[in-house]
Every structure is written in C-alpha cells, then in structure tokens.
Amino acid sequence: MNWKMTAAIAGLTVSFAGETFAEQWNVSLWGKRRAFTEHVEKLAELVSEKTDGEFTLNISYGGLSNNRENLDGISIGAFEMAQFCAGYHADKNRAITVLELPFLGVETLEQEREISQAVYEHPAVVEEMAQWNATLLMPSPLPQYNLVGVGDAPQTLSDFEGLSVRATGGIGAAMETVGAVPTSMSATEVRQAMDSGVVKAVSFAPHAHMSFGTVENATYWTTNLNPGTVNCPVVVNTDAFEGLSDAHREALIGSVDEALDYYLDYYANNTMEAWGPLLEEKGITQVTFSDEELAAFEEAAAAPAAQAWIEENSAAGLPAQELYDLVTGMVSGES
Known part of the structure; x- marks a missing residue:
C-alpha cells in the first residue's frame, strides 16, 4: 500500500452499520515534553x-x-502531524524564514504568535508548503534567544570574536557580524557539542537551555543580546487534513487558539518563572550589554541581513519584499 493510500485511509472517519471507528494521527516531535511542545x-x-x-x-x-x-516525513505521509524549525532546512521553507531575521523588534510571545499566523496565511507561504503536501497549523512562539556559554564571560561584544556558537538562521548571521563563528546543529546535538568543545556558546530560548542541559556546565548567560528567534511551526499532512470528517476537522482547527493560549500562559508562568532562580542556583554569571553596544550590533546586523534575505529570495521567485513588509508593518503597528 503506498503512502498516499495510507494517508487517505488514516484521514477518513469510516462508518459501518451506524458505528464510527476511532481515528488516530501520529505526531512527530523530538527531545522530551517541554514548554516548546505544550501546545x-x-x-x-x-x-x-x-x-x-x-x-x-x-x-x-x-x-x-x-x-x-x-517536513520530509510529512511530505511522504509517514505521519500526519509534526513540528519543525525553519532554520533546520531553510531551502525547503524559504518564505517563513522571514520570521527568523535578526532584530525584527518583536517584543512579546503574543506578538510573535500574531505575526507568525499572518505569515502562515500568506499565499506564497501556503504555495511553498503545498510542495511538501503540508499545511501549517500553528506556530510555536518563542522569546528572543540569548547565549549560554562556557569559559570567561564576555564583557563586550568584541569578546565574541572567533567564538564558536550554535546559532541557526538569522541569529547565526547576526553573530557573524560580531566575529563569532556560527554552527547550525539540531537541539538534540547541542549538549554533546558543548561538552566536547565543538561550540563554546549556544543560542536558545530559556526553555531549551533547561531541556537540553546547556545550563549544567555553563558559566554565563547573556540577558539582553536578543538578536532574534527561530520559527518552528506545527504542520499537518494536507491529504490527511483534507480527508478528515467535518466534525474532526472542526475539532482540530477549533482547538488551535485554545492550545496556543495555554502555551503562552505555560511559558510565562512556568518557564520564565523558573529561569531566573535556576541561573542563581547554578551560579551562572548574567551578562548585560550596554545600550550603545546593542545599538551598534543591531546596526551592523539588521539591515544587511534583511537586504540579503530579500535579494536572495526574490531571485528564488518569492515575494520577499512583500513578506518582509508584512512582518515589519505588523511590528510597527502599521498593518
């Protein structure tokens, strides 16, 4: 039986003699249950x-x-739902990487949610995901990333010169502007890379630093570097989604907002409440950079990264300027 037939069968609620059979979807996540997966x-x-x-x-x-x-598994119908991060394979999901550009100015998880959902509904994004037989269901809003590192705590941005840093997407591009050497690797590989010295610092949101153990041997945390975040949608196989009964499709779609509300509340009241005390408990130095240094960092990283993204993705056939304007317009309140 080929995967299309399997997905079609999985996506149907079958009735026989008045009896409705249960339907099950398989959902592919990674790591362990954590704030990132609570929605x-x-x-x-x-x-x-x-x-x-x-x-x-x-x-x-x-x-x-x-x-x-x-995303490949979704494409071939190996499972019906999954989570992925755009920076893991930017060439497969170019359009949504606009949300990973550095220094976009997004300030809250609520704002990240709203902007992500607007981008997901853009026709160019829908069309690109269709190439993978995928439909974006909901975002996984994450706060601005910061670094946990080992060794001497940086006192100025110049101290990042030559430092190997796990940083993907736009965050990696931003770190390059201050002389760091970004390395892209999945979250599950990070602790080993840090322990072995392959990387000296890791860019994550707080929940991931806790979940993947980077705080265990860390010596410092940057409190306000805030170069950007990553975008990690929850996606469904389109064939399976379209094969759902009306009632089951409504149950799925109708639960998204409530699931996201729960997620945002969980992140604020569980993850962030625990983060500060954990840093204190482990004696991790908290590094705060000056406003002047941060302004110089943003000036060096933001505009060049945005322009490069627009040029590259326009050449690839995407309405890149339109997508960028959508995001920045929502950030500034102009759309």
Whole structure:
C-alpha cells in the first residue's frame, strides 16, 4: 500500500452499520515534553475531548523521525502531524524564514504568535508548503534567544570574536557580524557539542537551555543580546487534513487558539518563572550589554541581513519584499 493510500485511509472517519471507528494521527516531535511542545500536548487533549475519544493524536518524541526530517516525513505521509524549525532546512521553507531575521523588534510571545499566523496565511507561504503536501497549523512562539556559554564571560561584544556558537538562521548571521563563528546543529546535538568543545556558546530560548542541559556546565548567560528567534511551526499532512470528517476537522482547527493560549500562559508562568532562580542556583554569571553596544550590533546586523534575505529570495521567485513588509508593518503597528 503506498503512502498516499495510507494517508487517505488514516484521514477518513469510516462508518459501518451506524458505528464510527476511532481515528488516530501520529505526531512527530523530538527531545522530551517541554514548554516548546505544550501546545501540541494541549491540542491532543482538546481534540480527544471534543470528539469523545474518536480522534486522537499519538505524540512521539523522536520515535518517528529525526527532527531535521519531519517536513520530509510529512511530505511522504509517514505521519500526519509534526513540528519543525525553519532554520533546520531553510531551502525547503524559504518564505517563513522571514520570521527568523535578526532584530525584527518583536517584543512579546503574543506578538510573535500574531505575526507568525499572518505569515502562515500568506499565499506564497501556503504555495511553498503545498510542495511538501503540508499545511501549517500553528506556530510555536518563542522569546528572543540569548547565549549560554562556557569559559570567561564576555564583557563586550568584541569578546565574541572567533567564538564558536550554535546559532541557526538569522541569529547565526547576526553573530557573524560580531566575529563569532556560527554552527547550525539540531537541539538534540547541542549538549554533546558543548561538552566536547565543538561550540563554546549556544543560542536558545530559556526553555531549551533547561531541556537540553546547556545550563549544567555553563558559566554565563547573556540577558539582553536578543538578536532574534527561530520559527518552528506545527504542520499537518494536507491529504490527511483534507480527508478528515467535518466534525474532526472542526475539532482540530477549533482547538488551535485554545492550545496556543495555554502555551503562552505555560511559558510565562512556568518557564520564565523558573529561569531566573535556576541561573542563581547554578551560579551562572548574567551578562548585560550596554545600550550603545546593542545599538551598534543591531546596526551592523539588521539591515544587511534583511537586504540579503530579500535579494536572495526574490531571485528564488518569492515575494520577499512583500513578506518582509508584512512582518515589519505588523511590528510597527502599521498593518
């Protein structure tokens, strides 16, 4: 049986003699349950409740696919839902990488959510995802990234010269402007790379620093570098999605906003509340850079990265300027 037939069968609610058979979707995540996945966990709970257990989401942490291959798995129907990060394979999802440009000025998770959802609905994004038989369902809003590192804590941005840093996408491009050497690797590889000295610092949001153990041997944390964030959507196989019954599709779509509300509340009241005390407990030095240095960093990184992104993706056939203007317009409140 080929994957299209399998997906079609998985996406149907079959009735026979008045009986409705249960439907199950497989969901590919990675790592372990953490703040980053709480909206998916909540979505599964809500969908099951709304369908009286007839539609269930079976969540797997690493058992279905490598995190860098989740979009490929969605494309071939290996599973029906997955999470991925745009920076893991920017060439496959160019349009949404606009959300990973440095120094966009997004200040809250609520704003990140709103802007991401607007970008996901843009026709160019929908069309690009269609190439992978994929439909974007919801974002995973993340705060601005900062660095946890080992060794001497940087006192100025010039101290990053030659430093090997795990940083993907626009964050990596930004770190290059201050002389750092960015390396792209998946989150599950980071702790080993840090322990072995392959990288000396890691760019993550707080939840990931906790989940993937980078704080265990860390000596410092940058409190306000804030070069940007990553964009990690939850995506569904389009064939499976379209094959859902009306009731099950409504249960899924109708649960997205509630799942995201829960996620934002969880991140604020669990992750961020725990982060400061954890840094204190482990004796990690908190490094805060001056306004002057941060302004110089932004000036060096923001405009060049945006212009390069627009030129490269316009050449690839995307309405890059339009996507960039959509994001920056929403940040500034002009759209």
